[in-house]
Amino acid sequence: xxxxxxxxxxxxxxxxxxxxxxxxxxxxxxxxxxxxxxxxxxxxxxxxxxxxxxxxxxxxxxxxxxxxxxxxxxxxxxxxxxxxxxxxxxxxxxxxxxxxxxxxxxxxxxxxxxxxxxxxxxxxxxxxxxxxxxxxxxxxxxxxxxxxxxxxxxxxxxxxxxxxxxxxxxxxxxxxxxxxxxxxxxxxxxxxxxxxxxxxxxxxxxxxxxxxxxxxxxxxxxxxxxxxxxxxxxxxxxxxxxxxxxxxxxxxxxxxxxxxxxxxxxxxxxxxxxxxxxxxxxxx
Amino acid sequence: xxxxxxxxxxxxxxxxxxxxxxxxxxxxxxxxxxxxxxxxxxxxxxxxxxxxxxxxxxxxxxxxxxxxxxxxxxxxxxxxxxxxxxxxxxxxxxxxxxxxxxxxxxxxxxxxxxxxxxxxxxxxxxxxxxxxxxxxxxxxxxxxxxxxxxxxxxxxxxxxxxxxxxxxxxxxxxxxxxxxxxxxxxxxxxxxxxxxxxxxxxxxxxxxxxxxxxxxxxxxxxxxxxxxxxxxxxxxxxxxxxxxxxxxxxxxxxxxxxxxxxxxxxxxxxxxxxxxxxxxxxxxxxxxxxxxxxxxxxxxxxxxxxxxxxxxxxxxxxxxxxxxxxxxxxxxxxxxxxxxxxxxxxxxxx
Numbered sequence: 001x002x003x004x005x006x007x008x009x010x011x012x013x014x015x016x017x018x019x020x021x022x023x024x025x026x027x028x029x030x031x032x033x034x035x036x037x038x039x040x041x042x043x044x045x046x047x048x049x050x051x052x053x054x055x056x057x058x059x060x061x062x063x064x065x066x067x068x069x070x071x072x073x074x075x076x077x078x079x080x081x082x083x084x085x086x087x088x089x090x091x092x093x094x095x096x097x098x099x100x101x102x103x104x105x106x107x108x109x110x111x112x113x114x115x116x117x118x119x120x121x122x123x124x125x126x127x128x129x130x131x132x133x134x135x136x137x138x139x140x141x142x143x144x145x146x147x148x149x150x151x152x153x154x155x156x157x158x159x160x161x162x163x164x165x166x167x168x169x170x171x172x173x174x175x176x177x178x179x180x181x182x183x184x185x186x187x188x189x190x191x192x193x194x195x196x197x198x199x200x201x202x203x204x205x206x207x208x209x210x211x212x213x214x215x216x217x218x219x220x221x222x223x224x225x226x227x228x229x230x231x232x233x234x235x236x237x238x239x240x241x242x243x244x245x246x247x248x249x250x251x252x253x254x255x256x257x258x259x260x261x262x263x264x265x266x267x268x269x270x271x272x273x274x275x276x277x278x279x280x281x282x283x284x
Numbered sequence: 285x286x287x288x289x290x291x292x293x294x295x296x297x298x299x300x301x302x303x304x305x306x307x308x309x310x311x312x313x314x315x316x317x318x319x320x321x322x323x324x325x326x327x328x329x330x331x332x333x334x335x336x337x338x339x340x341x342x343x344x345x346x347x348x349x350x351x352x353x354x355x356x357x358x359x360x361x362x363x364x365x366x367x368x369x370x371x372x373x374x375x376x377x378x379x380x381x382x383x384x385x386x387x388x389x390x391x392x393x394x395x396x397x398x399x400x401x402x403x404x405x406x407x408x409x410x411x412x413x414x415x416x417x418x419x420x421x422x423x424x425x426x427x428x429x430x431x432x433x434x435x436x437x438x439x440x441x442x443x444x445x446x447x448x449x450x451x452x453x454x455x456x457x458x459x460x461x462x463x464x465x466x467x468x469x470x471x472x473x474x475x476x477x478x479x480x481x482x483x484x485x486x487x488x489x490x491x492x493x494x495x496x497x498x499x500x501x502x503x504x505x506x507x508x509x510x511x512x513x514x515x516x517x518x519x520x521x522x523x524x525x526x527x528x529x530x531x532x533x534x535x536x537x538x539x540x541x542x543x544x545x546x547x548x549x550x551x552x553x554x555x556x557x558x559x560x561x562x563x564x565x566x567x568x569x570x571x572x573x574x575x576x577x578x579x580x581x582x583x584x585x586x587x588x589x590x591x592x593x594x595x596x597x598x599x600x601x602x603x604x605x606x607x608x609x610x611x612x613x614x615x616x617x618x619x620x621x622x623x624x625x626x627x628x629x630x631x632x633x634x
Contacts, residue, residue, distance in 0.1 A: 180369035183336055186356045187363045188434060189386030198382075202373045280373075 031261070034254030041250050051251045060235065065259065068237040071151060072220030072267060075158035076212045082159060083166035083211070088200070090167075091174050101171070105164040112161055116228035119157050120146070123229070147231045154230045158219050166211035173207035174200060201279035209275050213268040220267060221260050237263075285348050287312040287470040288333060288438060293342030295328050295494075302328040303339070304494035310438075310472060310487075315464055317473045317481040320491035321517065326474045327442055329491070333472060334440050335359050347437060357386075362431035363440040366447065368423045370415040376426050377402075377411040383434035397433050404463055405429040421452045428460065432467060439464065441473040445480065457484060478518045482506060490514050506564075511631050515562035522603045523630070526561045528554045536624055542601035547575040549624035556632040563627045566591065568605035573621035580620065582612045594618075 033039055037048030055061045090101050107115065122128050123145040133139035146153060177200060185199045201208070223238035230236065235243070237260050244253035286309035295303035303325045310316050318326035331337040333344060335356035343352050351359055362383070370379050380401055384394045402408050405425040415423055424444060431439055441460070445453045461484050464471045475481055481488050482502040490497045490505060490513075498510045509515035512523050526539035526546070537548045539561060548554075548561055580598035587593075592610040596603055596618065605620055612618045 178367065178369065180365045180367045181371060183334075183356070184363070184365060184369035184430075185371070185382070186336075187334060187361065188383035188430070189357045190382075191357055194386065199371060 028261070031254045031257045034251050035258045037251060039250070042248060051255045055252055055255045060240070061256075061259075064235050064237045064240045064256075065263065067151075067234050068220050068222075068260075069263065069267065071154060071158065071222060071226075071236065072216045072263075073271075074155050075162060075219035076216035076271060078155065078159045079162040079166045079215050080170070080208055080211050082163050083170050084208075086163075086167055087170035087174050087204075088196075090171055104167055107161050108164045108168075110161075112224045113228065115161055116157060116225050119153065119160075120229050123153055146229060147233065149231060149233070151231050151234065154222075154225055157225050157229060158215075158222070161225075162215040162218065166215060169207040169211045170204060173204035177203050197279070205275055205279045208279065209272040212271040212275055216267050216271055217264045220264055286310060286345075287314070287347065288472070289343075289345040290329070290333070291343045291345070293329070293332060293339045293344065295325070295332060295337060296340045301494050303332065305342075306491075306494075306496055307342075308489055308496065308499065310470060312470055313468050314486045315461065315471045315473065315484060316487045316489060317475060317485040318489050318491055319475060319478060319481040319518075320497075321476055324491040325494040326476075326491050328494075330363075330440050330442055330472060330474050333438070334361050334363050360437040361440055362434050362436035362438075363442065364424075364427050364431050364444045366443040368415075368427040368444075368447075370423055370426055370430075372415055374414075375411065376407055376413050376415070376418070379415065379426055380407075380429045380433050382430060387434065397435075401429045401433045404432065404466070405459070420448050421456055424448065424456055425459070428463065432463065432469075435467075437470065439469045439471045441471065441475075443475055444473075445475075446477075453480075460484070482518075490517065492517075508628055509562060509630065512560050512562075512633065515560075515628075515630060519564050520604065521562040521564050522605075523560050523562045524601065526559055528557050528559065537629075541599070543578060543599040543603065546622070546627060547624040548627045548629060550629050552629075554629045559632050560630040561627050562630055563622050565593070565604045565606040567626035568607060568620045568622055570607050570610065570618075570620060572619050573623070575624050576622040576627070578620055578622070580618050582614050582616050582618060585610075585612065585614050596620075 030039060035051055037051060038045050040046075086104060090097055090104075110118075120127070124130070125142050125144060125146070127145075129145065130139065130142040134142060181203075182195055182199060185195045190198060221238050222236060223242065226234075226236045226239055237256055241253045241256040241260070244250070244256065288310040290306055290308050293303055293306050294301065306325075306329060318329060320326050328337065332339050333346075335351065335354060335358075339352065343350055345351065346359060346361070371382065374382065377398060381394055381398055384397055389397070398411075402411060405428055407422065407425055407429060410418060410422060410426075415426065418426065424447075427444070444460070445456055448456060457480060460473075463469075473481075473484060482505075485502055487499060488502055488505050489499045492513045498505060498514045500508075505514065506518055509518060509521065515521040515523050524541040524543055524546075526541045526548075529538040529540060529545070531553070532538045532547065535549055535551050535553075537550060537554060539546050539548055539554075539559075541561065546561070578598050580596035580603070582594055582596050583602065584595040585592060588606075591606045591608050592612075594605050594607060594610060594612065596605060607620070610618075
């Protein structure tokens with residue numbers, strides 16, 4: 001009876017979850033298999049560590065890993081750091097709060113590539129910012145703002161695009177904290193910072209973790225922003241993977257792809273654990 | 285010197301006046317209740333004392349110090365909330381110790397106080413549990429313990445029992461009163477439940493429309509309501525519009541009402557010729573008497589255990605009486621009487 005019931009449930013779930021598991025599983029399987037020499041479209045297929053050994057020995061690979069991690073971590077952290085005070089500010093409705101909230105969330109409606117081109121118009125050599133700076137006399141002549149080594153422009157754009165998403169999650173979480181709970185903390189002697197650290201942050205840490213993880217994974221694998229406004233002397237992992245794919249080197253591309261997946265997993269765990277550790281709010 | 289002085293306090297929210305020129309003093313160790321219907325301003329007044337709201341006008345003093353602009357965290361008060369407001373991510377022990385940590389007390393003292401308080405509120409077995417693992421009554425005790433642990437000068441209760449069932453409410457009511465007495469705490473208790481106020485308070489402040497209607501000991505408020513509102517709100521008294529005929533004896537006044545002519549005993553006498561009078565349903569006596577005998581027809585009967593609640597048509601009005609062991613059925617003719625000393629003159633209507 002129990003077996004029959006379990007089988008029925010599994011059969012009912014198969015068209016939905018089954019397809020999702022199949023497609024995700026298939027992609028992961030192919031990527032991992034290709035990175036170890038299988039499904040080789042240019043040569044002999046079979047188990048081999050050659051592609052891993054070759055790629056991990058290259059400086060370009062290590063640079064890409066470092067650069068993508070840099071973009072991923074800072075995008076996630078800065079987006080959440082900016083969204084938190086805004087979410088707290090918007091926690092209680094006030095005159096105009098709906099408009100402010102809508103404006104802050106507007107970037108969610110703008111496609112990344114469009115935003116990147118808009119931003120390019122602003123910071124390019126003959127862009128609006130340079131023209132303005134020259135007009136005000138602050139710059140003597142236009143400056144190259146686009147290809148900065150630290151990818152400040154790229155991070156700015158990542159934060160501009162991702163902060164509203166973090167804001168959406170965090171606003172919901174902080175709005176769910178009752179006034180009474182915050183009043184109780186205040187009544188027991190907790191000032192603004194103590195209330196944030198000991199009550200608000202622990203009670204919204206799940207939303208914070210979700211925002212950090214989703215933004216990190218997106219920014220880690222960013223291709224659009226990087227190719228449009230990113231520094232030309234840096235290569236993200238997504239760019240690196242495309243580089244191999246365009247040359248038909250699917251197994252090398254798979255190594256980069258698996259690296260991206262592994263970094264996403266590890267990075268997400270690190271961010272989630274760090275957020276929980278820092279903001280757990282336990283008193284013991 | 286009073287423990288708390290509220291001096292001519294006004295609280296306005298835009299055009300709405302929630303608290304309207306209220307002044308009152310609470311003595312040290314006193315347990316006072318702010319009693320009134322929803323929206324009368326009692327919780328607003330409590331939030332003004334705790335510091336969550338700043339008054340539009342007036343001044344609040346605690347221990348003789350003007351605390352009007354002082355934030356809640358800097359006031360020597362602790363509050364028990366209607367919703368308990370426990371920190372859901374912290375254990376019972378951590379909830380109780382929260383205020384102690386904020387005060388940066390040494391670990392040994394924190395441990396001692398935690399042990400003291402958990403003993404007082406009987407939560408020793410629940411210290412490692414999270415609030416969602418406790419019953420409503422236990423959560424209320426944690427909230428009480430958390431407030432007591434910081435040893436505040438004033439403890440404030442915002443309808444703390446309204447989420448508990450009737451039996452538990454009575455038990456926790458007794459515990460709250462015992463603990464505040466044991467700790468010698470000055471307490472302000474907000475409720476709309478008159479039985480709670482009457483059972484727990486040293487003094488009751490009845491509020492209506494943002495104003496204080498009457499204050500006094502529970503017996504005084506119950507037996508000598510001053511206004512139509514207080515008479516009606518506490519104990520659901522029968523209020524009648526009366527016209528004074530004259531004095532018919534020492535401290536005895538004859539009035540005409542919709543119930544018929546009544547004799548009213550009063551030392552001070554009526555304040556006006558047309559004046560409301562009130563009498564309580566439980567003061568009615570079965571049968572005739574020397575004064576105030578009334579013939580009535582039972583319209584509705586409700587057996588309540590130790591008394592029977594009767595709604596009767598008498599004279600040209602409908603009244604409520606509570607008689608012990610009444611066998612009268614609906615439609616039956618009954619005779620009851622009210623002693624002159626059980627009828628009170630109220631303040632004339634404005």
